[in-house]
Amino acid sequence: MSNLRKHAEAELKAAGYKLDGTDEPYNKAAADSILELIDVFSGQGHSGFSASYCLQTFTKLAAFEPLGPLTGADDEWVEVGDGMFQNKRCSHVFKSADRFNGQAYDLDGRIFREPDGGCYSSSDSLVPIVFPYTPTRKYVDVPARGAA
Structure with a gap:
């Protein structure tokens, strides 16, 4: 052993x-x-x-993360809904005409971290991105949920 x-x-x-x-x-x-x-x-x-x-x-x-920057090229996208596209190389990157004026965005661009270390994402986690893009997560420290 x-x-x-x-x-x-x-x-x-x-x-x-x-x-x-x-x-x-x-x-x-x-x-x-x-x-x-x-x-x-x-x-x-x-x-x-x-x-x-x-x-x-x-x-x-x-973790299904890319090894290098995303290019935003047409062959990196797959349509997953009516006008909604998901990046094939990074599953948390999307684009659609109705968000950020069609600019691509990262669902996990902001991760919220509570004092006990617990983390969560929300609709406020979405951040618009520019290519080439290396996926990054910005951790934002917040008060505990329910705290005044």
């Missing part, structure tokens, strides 16, 4: 995962999936540099 696997198991247990399956099935399934990825990654024999590069690239791809 690799040191990375040992570390991952210890951290999962510390976070409350029951690796023996005595917890809810989803918890066990998630832990098994994570440990499978750890085993594959560990078996690839990365150096410090290649590990960092691989992790950063994998994280973006697994």
